[in-house]
Amino acid sequence: MSRSIAYQHHLRALARWPKDELRPGCQLPDAVRRRVEQRFLPVSSETAPGATQRIAASPLDEKRELEQANALYSLLENRYSRKYPTTGSLMRPQSNPNHYTNLMKELREAPRSSWIERTVKRWKGFLRFG
Known part of the structure; x- marks a missing residue:
């Protein structure tokens, strides 16, 4: 060693x-x-x-x-x-102010989600309307 x-x-x-x-x-x-x-x-x-x-x-x-x-x-x-803290408008873009908040929420929930929940989210990502 x-x-x-x-x-x-x-x-x-x-x-x-x-x-x-x-x-x-x-x-x-x-x-x-x-x-x-x-x-x-x-x-x-x-x-x-x-x-x-x-x-x-x-x-x-x-x-x-x-x-x-x-x-x-x-x-x-x-x-x-x-x-170099990230503050202000960098974490809240005008096009989608809750993007990073939602992303962190999804990352916290992902390890505990079931196979069905993961599959439904995957299909929701494929089929975006609007």
């Missing part, structure tokens, strides 16, 4: 990452963790027959990897949404 500080920061950030209820089978931390493990963990030819083509062959730049971990922390802590 790698004792790199950047590796530990990556794992710590990924452990804190919230689960995506909308797509339970496709989680961002799983994909990033695979990339981090390929990058940091040594490759043994016994466990991975095609191991010579893995990312770990290139030299590790600790500073760059720490910057990548910092980017994960930035997203995790919502630094940019706090620094």
Whole structure:
């Protein structure tokens, strides 16, 4: 196991990452963790027959990897949404002032909806009149 500080920061950030209820089978931390493990963990030819083509062959730049971990922390802590809040008319377009409110409501309801509800909503999306 790698004792790199950047590796530990990556794992710590990924452990804190919230689960995506909308797509339970496709989680961002799983994909990033695979990339981090390929990058940091040594490759043994016994466990991975095609191991010579893995990312770990290139030299590790600790500073760059720490910057990548910092980017994960930035997203995790919502630094940019706090620094640049979206207010005013941006969230209430004149053509449909309730668009983003309705969108957030649908995203909250989607993981708990039944198969029939999802199918009806899909057909409503196909058959828009007016």
